[in-house]
Amino acid sequence: MILFRTLAVAVVLVVLNGSIQAQMAVYQDGIEWEVPPKVVPGNTNSTAPSDAIVLFDGKNMDAFEGGQDWILKDGYVVAAKHDVKTKQAFGSIQLHIEYSAPPEDNDKGQGKGNSGIYLMDGRYEIQVLDMFENETYPNGQAGSVYKQIPPMADPMRKPGEWNEYDVIFNAPEFDMQGELKKPAYVTVIINGVCVIAQYALKGKTVYADAVPHYVAHPDKLPLVLQYHSDPVRFRNIWVRELEPPKGKRVDEPHFMFGDKRIKYEPEKPMTPNKK
Numbered sequence: 001m002i003l004f005r006t007l008a009v010a011v012v013l014v015v016l017n018g019s020i021q022a023q024m025a026v027y028q029d030g031i032e033w034e035v036p037p038k039v040v041p042g043n044t045n046s047t048a049p050s051d052a053i054v055l056f057d058g059k060n061m062d063a064f065e066g067g068q069d070w071i072l073k074d075g076y077v078v079a080a081k082h083d084v085k086t087k088q089a090f091g092s093i094q095l096h097i098e099y100s101a102p103p104e105d106n107d108k109g110q111g112k113g114n115s116g117i118y119l120m121d122g123r124y125e126i127q128v129l130d131m132f133e134n135e136t137y138p139n140g141q142a143g144s145v146y147k148q149i150p151p152m153a154d155p156m157r158k159p160g161e162w163n164e165y166d167v168i169f170n171a172p173e174f175d176m177q178g179e180l181k182k183p184a185y186v187t188v189i190i191n192g193v194c195v196i197a198q199y200a201l202k203g204k205t206v207y208a209d210a211v212p213h214y215v216a217h218p219d220k221l222p223l224v225l226q227y228h229s230d231p232v233r234f235r236n237i238w239v240r241e242l243e244p245p246k247g248k249r250v251d252e253p254h255f256m257f258g259d260k261r262i263k264y265e266p267e268k269p270m271t272p273n274k275k
């Protein structure tokens with residue numbers, strides 16, 4: 001029997017009947033994790049999973065304040081008159097929403113098919129814009145965190161075609177004094193292409209007369225869809241509230257070698273393979 005102790009594992013090679021079996025010291029993180037809940041996925045990635053809150057499925061805009069003023073069409077809704085905001089407040093979410101630019105819009109720049117996904121009651125905008133043969137400033141393109149960072153790519157489809165936005169938003173955290181503890185993070189995937197990856201927001205997205213900065217706000221706030229005077233179309237809107245996995249610490253991190261407990265001693269790495 002040859003005994004090696006490595007940085008993370010101790011391995012015993014046991015020669016048994018001509019075969020070699022490895023026994024390892026197994027890392028235990030000391031946390032008793034709850035079993036994650038079952039979720040039935042949709043038939044496609046644009047279909048709401050079983051635990052999603054459906055905000056718009058083509059039938060009505062009842063989930064939104066002011067939603068009655070947007071124009072219902074065959075399976076989609078057309079922006080009109082003003083922004084709409086959800087009646088329900090959300091913190092960290094996964095959002096799915098599909099957007100189509102109006103084919104009849106001959107405007108250009110920020111005036112072409114403009115809308116916005118406004119997280120936390122209008123504070124943080126993910127830009128929605130018609131990018132077809134349309135030039136604008138990069139940090140105002142579709143998929144940008146508006147005037148904070150451009151998207152890494154432009155995968156937008158033509159007017160009249162549907163674009164799928166999938167947004168992962170981690171709400172910011174503030175302490176009791178209102179100081180920022182943790183910034184908001186956002187990831188944006190458009191039509192299956194990741195355009196924003198784990199971006200730490202600098203604060204509220206602004207157009208003019210201000211620098212992005214945080215002002216403390218509640219943990220949960222409505223989601224707003226912007227009306228920017230363009231009759232943009234939306235469909236298949238749903239969110240999932242993101243709850244971190246639950247677990248409680250019941251022990252310190254350690255290793256188990258068979259039924260024997262081995263203390264984790266990072267200051268004593270011993271390995272025959274590493275210098």
Ligand code: MG
Pocket residue numbers: 114115116125127128226228
């Ligand atoms: Mg906008």
